[in-house]
Amino acid sequence: MVSSKQKRILRYVEEGSLLKLKSYLRKHPDTELNFQHGRKRRSPLHLACGLRNDAVLRLLLKRGADALQRDRRGNTALHIAASMALKHGQTAYNDLVIPLQKYCPFAMDMPNCAGVTPQDLLGRMKAEQLHDLPQEGSSQAKLDSESQWREKLLGECQDEFFETYGHYDDDSLRDGDSEDFGQWADRIWQEYHGKRRAEAQRRMESKEQTVRRRRRPENAEAGRELQARLEREHAEYVERAARKTEEVLRGKRQRYEERCAEALGSDAQEELGYADIPWPLPHGSVSDMVAVLVHGAERSDPAAFRRLLRRQQALWHPDKFSQRCGGRLREAERQRILDTVTALSQELNRLAQSVR
Template sequence: MSLQQKRVWRYVQEGSLLKLKSYLRKHRDLDVNFSQGKRERSPLQLACCRGENAVLRLLLKHGADVLQKDRKGDTALHTAVSEVFKCGRRAYTDLVVPLRNSCPDALNAPNSAGVTPKEMLKMWKKHSKTTENLRSLTEELEKINKKFVELSKAFDAIDGLPDDDDDDDDEDFKDWAERIRNEYFDKMRNATGGTPSSSGWRSWKSNQERDHLKARREEEARQGEKRRYDEGCAATFNADSSSVSTKLSYSDIPWPAPGGTVQEMVDVMLHGVDRKDLPLFRKMLRKQQALWHPDKFAQRCEARLEEKDKTQILDTVTALSQELNRLAQSLRDLKI
C-alpha cells in the first residue's frame, strides 16, 4: 500500500471528510480500491463500519468498487447490512441505499458463506417485524396491568360477598387475573421464542418501568438541549447581531451539541420532529439548511469571529451544512 493510500485510509478511519475531499481533489488518479488489515477491507467497507455516509458517497464518487470483497468474501453492501442490524433504519438509509443505487448487482453478490446482502435484508425485515410485535405485546401487558389494578380496587371495595361452597369449579377473581396473565405470557413466548414466565411477571414489569423512567429522563435531557440550542440561535443570529461588537469564539457559537459529532448536532437540531411526517420534516430540515449554509453564516457572523477560531468555526459550519444536505439527499433517494 502506497503512502497516499495510507493517508486515505487514515482520513476514512478518522471520519475526516474535509481532509479526504481535499486530498482526493489533489490526487485525482489515486486508486481507492485497495485493502488493509487482517480482514483486507477496502476504504469503502471501513466507511460502512463507521457509519460515515458522507465519506461513503465521496468514495463512490471517486470510483470505489462496491463489489470489492474482503478476506471473508463480504462486499461493502454486506458490511452495510450488518450495520443495519446494529443501528436500524438510519444505517439502511445512510449506507445501504447509496450502495444499492450505485451498484444494484451487489444485492445478489454472495460472500464466502454463500449469503447475499439481499438475503440479509430479508432477515433484518423479519427481525424488525418481531421487534414490532414485541412492542405491541408490551403495550398490551400495560393495559392488562392497568385493568387489573382497577378491578382489584373495585373487588376490594365490595364487602360481604356471599360464599358459595357448593360450586368449587367457579373461577374467582384471583383465578381470572392469573389466567389472563398466563395467556399473555404464552403470547410473548410464541412471538419471541422465550420470555419471562408468568411467575416472574413482577420482576419483568419492574424492569420495564425502570427502562421507561430512563427513557423519559433521556428525552427530557434531549428536550433541554434543543431548547438551549433554539435560544442560542435566537440570541446569536437575530436581526441586530451584525451591529454587536462582541467577538465570537468557537465556544460562543450556538452549536446544537457542543463537543459532539456532526451527527449528534443534527440530531439535536431536528429533535422532536416526526420523521414519518415527511412534509413537516423536510420543512424543518430546510430551515436548518438555511441557518447553517456557509455563505449565509459568513454574511451574518464572519466579521465578528475571533481570528484564532475562525478556521475551526467555518470548517464546522461547512461540515454541518454538508451533513444536512446529505440528509436531504437521502430523503430523495429513499426507496422502501
C-alpha cells in the first residue's frame, strides 16, 4: 500500500519538480523510496528513467534508491534507461545509462523475465550511435565532464543557499497567501542571481582596483605580500580539507568495524534486514564501500595490504556470508542483500588482483 508521502514523491517525479522533491526528501529523510506503484509495479526510479529526467534520477540514487529493484516484467531501472538510449541515442545514454552503470555496475548483467539484460539492449544500438558516443580522453568527453562539473557546482550552491535561507515545500505555504510556490521559487531564484551578479560586479571592481595599484611601483611590495598571504591561506585551506576528509573516513571505518562486531558476531541472533547489515557505506556505491574498507592501510607495504584484503574477502565472501547469516536474513530483502554482498566481494577480488 502506497503511503501519502510516497504518493507525494510520485507526483513530484511525474512533474519533474526537482526542487520540490529535493526539499520534500530533506524534510522527510526516512521516507521509503523503493516502493512499487501501478499495474506495471514500477518504482520512482523506473519512472524517472521513463521520463528521461536525469536530475531526478541522480537525486533518487543519492537518496538510496535501489537500482536492482524490478517491475512486473522483471525490468530494472537500467533496462528502462537502455530502452531510452535505443530510442533517443547519445543524450539518453549519457543522462540515464551512465549514472546508473556507475552507481550499480553489475546491474548491466541482470536479466528480466524474458532473459534480456541491459547489456543486451545496448548491444542493439546502431554502430553509428555507438561511434558518436564521446570516447574517454576526447575533447567532447572533456567538455561533457566540465559541463557535469559546472552543473554539480551550481547544485551545491543552490543547496547551500536554500539551507541558509530556509527549506521550502508546498504545504509550508500559509492558507490565504497570495504567493504560490512557483511565484515564490521564481522570486527566490531572481534574488539569488541578483546577489550573484552584484557579487561578481564587486569582485570585478576589486580586481580592477588591485590591477591599478599593482601598476604603481610603490605598491609592488604590498602586492608581493598579498600574494604570499593568499598562497599561505590556500595551503592552510587545502591542509584543513585533507584533515577533514581523513577524519570522516576514519570515523566511517570505525563505525563499520563496531557494526560488524555487533551484527555479525557469533552471539547475534536477531533477524537482519538490508539496513541491519553493517555495510561500510550504506548509501554509497560499491567502490565507495571498498574505499572505506581499505582506509588506513599502507599500500606501500603490499604484504600488510594483502592481509587486510584477505580478511575483508573472507568476511564478504557470498558463500561464507550465507553460512554465517543466511538463516537470519529477512526473506523479503534476502536477494537484495545477497546481490550487494556479491558485488562487494567481486570488487575486493579485483582490488586484490591489482596488488603486486
